[in-house]
Amino acid sequence: MQIKILDSWLREYLKTEAKPAEIAKILSLTSVSVEKLEKLSDDFLYNIEVTTNRVDLMSVIGLTREASASLSESGFKAEFKKPKFETIQKANKFPIEIRNDPELVNRVCAAVLEVSVKPTPDMIAKRLEASGIRSLNNLIDVTNYVMRETGHPAHVFDYDLLNTAKLTVRPSRKNERILTLDNKEYSLLGEDIVMEDDSGRIVDLLGIMGLANSVVGDKTKKILFFIDNNEPKHIRNTSMSLGIRTEAAVLNEKGVDPDLALDALFRGIELYQEIADGKLSSDVLDIYPNRIPDQKIILTTEKVNSIIGEKVPSERIEKILEKLNFEVNRKEDKFEVTVPSFRRNDVTIEEDLIEEIARIYGYQNIKSLLPPQTVSEKFTRFEDEFYWEDRVKSAMKYFGFTEVYTYSLVSEDLYEGPIDNALSLKNPLSSDMKYLRGGLIPSLISILEENKKRSKVKIFEIANVYKKRAGDLPKETLTFAALVRNEGSFFELKGLIEAIFEDLGIVNASFKKRSDGAGGANIFVKGKNLGYIEPLSEEITDFEINFDELKKFATRKKSYRPIAKFPESSEDLAVVLEPNISTMDVLEEIKKVDPLISDVSLLDRYGDSRTFHIVYQSLERNLTKEDVSKIREEIKKRLTDKFSASFK
Amino acid sequence: MEEELLSIKNNAVSLILDAPDLATLEEIKLQFLGKSGKLTIAIKEIAKLPEERRPSVGILANEVKLTIEDAIENQEANLKSQTSRKIREEIDVTNPGIKPPLGHLHLVTQAIEEITEIFKSIGFERKRYPEAEWDWYAFEALNFPPNHPARDDWETFFIDTPSHQKFGPMLLTPHTSSGQIREMEKNKPPIKMLNLAKCYRRQSDVSHTPMFHQFEGLVVDREISIAHLKGVLDFFVKSYFGEKRQSRIRPYHFEFTEPSFEVDVTCGVCLGKGCKLCKEGWLELGGAGMVHPNVFKNVGIDPSEFTGFAFGWGVERVLMMKEGIEIDDIRLLYSNKLEFLEQF
Numbered sequence: 001m002q003i004k005i006l007d008s009w010l011r012e013y014l015k016t017e018a019k020p021a022e023i024a025k026i027l028s029l030t031s032v033s034v035e036k037l038e039k040l041s042d043d044f045l046y047n048i049e050v051t052t053n054r055v056d057l058m059s060v061i062g063l064t065r066e067a068s069a070s071l072s073e074s075g076f077k078a079e080f081k082k083p084k085f086e087t088i089q090k091a092n093k094f095p096i097e098i099r100n101d102p103e104l105v106n107r108v109c110a111a112v113l114e115v116s117v118k119p120t121p122d123m124i125a126k127r128l129e130a131s132g133i134r135s136l137n138n139l140i141d142v143t144n145y146v147m148r149e150t151g152h153p154a155h156v157f158d159y160d161l162l163n164t165a166k167l168t169v170r171p172s173r174k175n176e177r178i179l180t181l182d183n184k185e186y187s188l189l190g191e192d193i194v195m196e197d198d199s200g201r202i203v204d205l206l207g208i209m210g211l212a213n214s215v216v217g218d219k220t221k222k223i224l225f226f227i228d229n230n231e232p233k234h235i236r237n238t239s240m241s242l243g244i245r246t247e248a249a250v251l252n253e254k255g256v257d258p259d260l261a262l263d264a265l266f267r268g269i270e271l272y273q274e275i276a277d278g279k280l281s282s283d284v285l286d287i288y289p290n291r292i293p294d295q296k297i298i299l300t301t302e303k304v305n306s307i308i309g310e311k312v313p314s315e316r317i318e319k320i321l322e323k324l325n326f327e328v329n330r331k332e333d334k335f336e337v338t339v340p341s342f343r344r345n346d347v348t349i350e351e352d353l354i355e356e357i358a359r360i361y362g363y364q365n366i367k368s369l370l371p372p373q374t375v376s377e378k379f380t381r382f383e384d385e386f387y388w389e390d391r392v393k394s395a396m397k398y399f400g401f402t403e404v405y406t407y408s409l410v411s412e413d414l415y416e417g418p419i420d421n422a423l424s425l426k427n428p429l430s431s432d433m434k435y436l437r438g439g440l441i442p443s444l445i446s447i448l449e450e451n452k453k454r455s456k457v458k459i460f461e462i463a464n465v466y467k468k469r470a471g472d473l474p475k476e477t478l479t480f481a482a483l484v485r486n487e488g489s490f491f492e493l494k495g496l497i498e499a500i501f502e503d504l505g506i507v508n509a510s511f512k513k514r515s516d517g518a519g520g521a522n523i524f525v526k527g528k529n530l531g532y533i534e535p536l537s538e539e540i541t542d543f544e545i546n547f548d549e550l551k552k553f554a555t556r557k558k559s560y561r562p563i564a565k566f567p568e569s570s571e572d573l574a575v576v577l578e579p580n581i582s583t584m585d586v587l588e589e590i591k592k593v594d595p596l597i598s599d600v601s602l603l604d605r606y607g608d609s610r611t612f613h614i615v616y617q618s619l620e621r622n623l624t625k626e627d628v629s630k631i632r633e634e635i636k637k638r639l640t641d642k643f644s645a646s647f648k
Numbered sequence: 649m650e651e652e653l654l655s656i657k658n659n660a661v662s663l664i665l666d667a668p669d670l671a672t673l674e675e676i677k678l679q680f681l682g683k684s685g686k687l688t689i690a691i692k693e694i695a696k697l698p699e700e701r702r703p704s705v706g707i708l709a710n711e712v713k714l715t716i717e718d719a720i721e722n723q724e725a726n727l728k729s730q731t732s733r734k735i736r737e738e739i740d741v742t743n744p745g746i747k748p749p750l751g752h753l754h755l756v757t758q759a760i761e762e763i764t765e766i767f768k769s770i771g772f773e774r775k776r777y778p779e780a781e782w783d784w785y786a787f788e789a790l791n792f793p794p795n796h797p798a799r800d801d802w803e804t805f806f807i808d809t810p811s812h813q814k815f816g817p818m819l820l821t822p823h824t825s826s827g828q829i830r831e832m833e834k835n836k837p838p839i840k841m842l843n844l845a846k847c848y849r850r851q852s853d854v855s856h857t858p859m860f861h862q863f864e865g866l867v868v869d870r871e872i873s874i875a876h877l878k879g880v881l882d883f884f885v886k887s888y889f890g891e892k893r894q895s896r897i898r899p900y901h902f903e904f905t906e907p908s909f910e911v912d913v914t915c916g917v918c919l920g921k922g923c924k925l926c927k928e929g930w931l932e933l934g935g936a937g938m939v940h941p942n943v944f945k946n947v948g949i950d951p952s953e954f955t956g957f958a959f960g961w962g963v964e965r966v967l968m969m970k971e972g973i974e975i976d977d978i979r980l981l982y983s984n985k986l987e988f989l990e991q992f
Contacts, residue, residue, distance in 0.1 A: 025928075029898055033910070035927060051901035236795070307907075307938060307955060309875025351941060355907030358874060359899045363909070369879040371867050373771050374838045386774055390761065393753060400749025404984045405756055407859050408779070408846065409805075423780070425820075426806040429850055429858055436780065436807075447984045454986055458751065464779060464846075471810075473818065474780050 001051075001250060002035075003058050005148075006130045007044035013064040016078035018071050020044040030070040030359045032057055045130055055254040056342040059151025069323035073360045085266035094285045096224065099168040104193045105206065106290035107229040107258040108169075109265040112159060112282035113272050114222050115139060121275055133247070139216040139223060142271045144247075151342075152227060152256050152264035153248035155204065157214045159222035164197035169206065171234075178202055180244070181215040192238040193230055207235045207252040208244050222281070225272065227265050229258040259341035262286055295344050299353050301333035307351070308358045310366050320360045321353070388504060388554045389462055389547065392480065395503055399496055401458045401482060406443035408464065409433035414442040423468050436466040436474065440481035441542055448485055448540070457485040462547060480531075480550070483542040490520070493541045494533055497523065504554035510584065525553050568598065568617035569628060575639060576609050576646045583610065586643065590614065593638055594631045596623065609648070649690075649697065649705050656686050657712045664719040670727050677720055687713060755981060755992050756861055759967045760844055763863055766887040770880065772842040772865060777827040779846050780807060783816030785826040789946040790904040798822060805848050805858075820848035824864035824960050825904060828939075831866060832947035837954050838869040844963070854977045861963035868939065868949065868956030874907070877936060877957040885913050885933075889970060892919055897936065905937020905958060916971045931969055934961035 007020045018026070024034035024046060032054065036047040048063070056062040064080055071078035088111075100108055118138050120128075124145055125135035133144045143154040174190035186205075188194070193206040203214045207230035216223060232255040239249035265284065272278030301314045314333050321328050327338035339347045347353060358366070393403060411432045415422050422435040437443065440461055447459060460482035466474040484493055494511065501509050511521035511533070520534035523545065531545035577586065583602050590600045590612065599615040614635070616628055639645035660680045667673040680687045691709050694702055753761075764774055778785075787799050798804060807818040827843030844863040852858050867876065878897065885895040893916065897909035911933040915926035922929040936959035941951035968975055975981070980988055 028928075029896070031899060033898060037928075051899075053901045233795075306871055307873055309873025349906070349941065351906040351938070355899070358907055363874070363878075363897045363899075366878055367875050368882045369873075369875045370770055370883060371840070371869065371872060371876040371880065374869065384774060385776060386764070393757060397751045397753050398749075399751065401751040402986060402989050403752060403754040403757055404989065405754050405982055406984060407982060409848075409858065424808045426808040427801045427850065428805070429852060433858060450984060451986045457986070458749075459986075466780065471812075473778050473782070476778060476780065 004131050013081045018076040026070050031066050053346045060149045088284050090284045097166045101169045102289035107261045108287040109227040109261045110285040113278045115276040138276045146268045150264040152260040155226045157224040158216045158220045159224050161214045166198040179212045181210045208249045227261045255345045257342040295339040297337045299335040388551045396460050401460045410437045444483040458487045478547040480547040481544040490535045506553045566622050570615040574611045660716045661719050664723050767842045772840045774842045777830040781821045781826050785829045789829045791942040792903045822849050824862040841866040864960040866958045872955045906940045908937035
């Protein structure tokens, strides 16, 4: 909530030598945030943000009380000049019979006055306008002035237009129609708080806005000045559903203190007498069925200080609370605190009181300490569940890839697979972001479209994908995907996966031909399918890997092998093979032939001939030509038997 | 024979000394020492000599061979050092280098790494909790009243699926605070959690994206006070923004903390003096507070025994409060224009 208040208005109730900038600063630090302090020609304007729990501060008097406590505890002289309004005899005799419904209205205070419509004096008009409220005529201006000053909304009826002996508060019925004082018609929803006259005509939408049929105007001679304190829940529903967000509604839906109502009425009467030739023509009416019981909270100095982290003496605690109008009954370091009526919505437990003490004590006066380390903390901090993610991201960066972040929410077009499998939002912002994605590749492809002018692209992302589960939260799987356009072949991207795996300590990955999607290969580690790599088109290749699963195989464990003392020997072997025979099978077959084969790789593939580079090495001795040729013959024999290979 | 050997030596040495480059030198080497080189042939001839002359001629032949080899080696070293000198003289060091491939990590990842390292160094442990959550974790257990605006369809994304009997509707977490409940349900104090995750809110404008990142700190133990919250806050602000930046806490209101604070950091441009970009010298960082006793009760921790604090701040927010990264439209972060991503 925002409130704008002139410095001069504040000083009507606040006696202090603090300058406006000092007041703004102290309020911001200890109470409500002064967002802006505007210098006017002969005054200052505070623009204040009030949190929803402090509706009591949406008023000059509330702010003054708060400022005087804050200032005086921050080293400034400050005094709250509590207003004393002339109290007027209350009586049961009232010209209109008012029938209240205590389910809807907590308190009604009212008076009838004879008045004359006149221009509003400059000072009042100026204060209202600066506060963001238009000055209309003196009769209405009084209600707004009372609201700003005391914090309680007020209403005024033209007594003669009401022309009734009875007013009845009741819940509205669905589809009843009203015309508000700004000449807008509304159809009510039912359960709105309304008041009808003795003919059944609705004359007020309580707590929100008056109606055209009873509004004061140029010809008004006599008024019913009316303060109603309403049930906040009803006000919130009506105001939100009808879209009427008046100042009164905003205050009333937060719960205004009913104890304020009578003071507000007295202040209003005083003002009508001052600026509208007001003459009381009735006693003062006060119907107060829902008095809020006193609220007491027990507090100890020990608890206060354990939360604040400073040694605040009991005397200081007592003083701070009293300045904020709490009633304190202290026995040494134990307090029984009675909450003032205007704070009962907000202060209900010990911690609420501690907040009051701490902020006035001054958060800036509390020291800075790091929380202690404890022995029970875990010892696996280095390799936590994020370690491998960071490591792979960093590797990808140094392999020349650019990381992207795409939205987890996608359109139907970008959802991979049948849309019935998708988790969808009940209230999407747009159809572009309606489904929780099941894969990353479509999002990466959409980036290509956004970067059409770039022929060469290398991008990757690590993010969650979501899978529906009956009666449970979706399964969220961290997924690693990359895509290249015009940046190397299928085998270069495959090689990148192999390099990443090697860095993660994964040595036994295998790639098997994949028939779904755009073909390519499925990637297996220890028999588990972790994802795929696919040549999407001539230019584009991508892969997607289940990172949560991959992570399980990753290891930082290293093992040492002695460095060979004897030289290795190597040779190239050209083998003629049918094209459908997979190179990986041949490599594995060769490796199995003899433990002296330390490495085999494919050197070249040309036509139906594949050349393998074979390395032989022994840790114990020099290998002779005979050793090598014996193994070579065995390789040839096995390849011939198994793959019908021939040799040139 | 001896004369022939000496003449071979003289001939070879003078040719070697005149060799202008390594290729010529290699040719000379072959010409004398190769399989059919002059010296090789001459040495073969030694076998034909009478036996008594063979040892002395053999010794001489060996000396000649060594001399030629030495000369070749010396000349090779000479030529090589001449070439190096030439390269050194002729190199244009201002020509561009040839770079290995170097990509880019997203700004958000870079911020996450930095934030994580800062909190890890004071004992926080990073955790990961669900992005799709039940109302219980996102609101109810966090002490949000039933009609709080954050719980309505205008602010939070709800998932189109039946509500859980106990935990209520399914939604996308609008804040990382749901991780507080997850953490405290699973682990008992002492707790020092950092939950850094994607969050979702139903808004999109220059300063909001429907998906964004928050980082949530939670510390629970005996005797945890506002002073500890201030300590952690100061440590983070100075580590992340730089030692010149100051922080402060102000009163605020949140449902799940009491007392609650708004955290400010001095503006990076004016350093607290006040300028066009800030509010009287300060920028708002986000919310914090002491864990509300109702929250403790909801997760079975006794609030008379334990206290704690929590904070939840936006990753994108702290990123954009950093000097030099004044991005005018936050949506640019997720637009994935390569021209943008490659700047970082």
